[in-house]
Amino acid sequence: MVSILEKFLLAFIPLFVAIDIIGTVPIFLGLTEDYSERDKKKLISEAVFAAFVIAVIFLVAGKIILTFLGITIDDFRIAGGIILLILSIGDIVFSSVDRKKDNSKIGIVPLGIPLIIGPAALTTILILVDKYGIQWTITTMVLNFVIVWFVLYYSRYVLKYMGEGGTKAFAKIASLFLAAIAVMMIREGIVNLIKVYFPFTR
Numbered sequence: 001m002v003s004i005l006e007k008f009l010l011a012f013i014p015l016f017v018a019i020d021i022i023g024t025v026p027i028f029l030g031l032t033e034d035y036s037e038r039d040k041k042k043l044i045s046e047a048v049f050a051a052f053v054i055a056v057i058f059l060v061a062g063k064i065i066l067t068f069l070g071i072t073i074d075d076f077r078i079a080g081g082i083i084l085l086i087l088s089i090g091d092i093v094f095s096s097v098d099r100k101k102d103n104s105k106i107g108i109v110p111l112g113i114p115l116i117i118g119p120a121a122l123t124t125i126l127i128l129v130d131k132y133g134i135q136w137t138i139t140t141m142v143l144n145f146v147i148v149w150f151v152l153y154y155s156r157y158v159l160k161y162m163g164e165g166g167t168k169a170f171a172k173i174a175s176l177f178l179a180a181i182a183v184m185m186i187r188e189g190i191v192n193l194i195k196v197y198f199p200f201t202r
Contacts (some may be wrong), residue, residue: 048145048149051145081185083120092172
């Protein structure tokens with residue numbers, strides 16, 4: 001039987017890895033290097049709030065949209081796993097700064113979306129709801145967004161102690177774990193579909 005702590009960690013870790021806030025720190029600092037500390041703090045609050053609202057909307061309405069479109073959670077699990085795998089491979093092979101950096105205005109986009117809450121995190125949220133329920137997903141979402149706010153708020157110190165090389169290394173490791181989680185999602189989706197359409201294989 002899965003303990004409360006194990007269930008919490010199983011719900012918390014995939015979302016933490018998908019958001020990859022530590023790996024986003026160098027990007028954030030680069031995008032806001034010409035901003036005052038006051039403006040940075042304002043941008044952080046706006047971006048985190050916007051990202052959280054989008055996450056909650058997707059959490060609540062995601063399944064409804066899938067049902068309306070006739071898509072099962074296993075269909076979405078496989079498709080989401082493939083997307084996560086592609087994104088994670090892209091992060092591992094290419095520079096996350098080159099891939100994610102947007103030279104447009106700084107604000108809710110691209111800081112809130114997609115740097116904080118992107119396709120990987122949204123897909124992970126939907127999978128977590130199906131696997132662990134809304135209560136655990138909301139709990140881990142809130143904790144993750146609190147961590148995001150603190151990391152960005154104190155991003156200068158994070159970069160100082162970890163170094164740019166350390167944050168980039170962390171981002172690569174996070175992408176590797178994300179790839180493994182993506183493979184797990186694809187595997188679970190395929191196995192569940194086989195059980196549905198070929199019940200004799202159970």
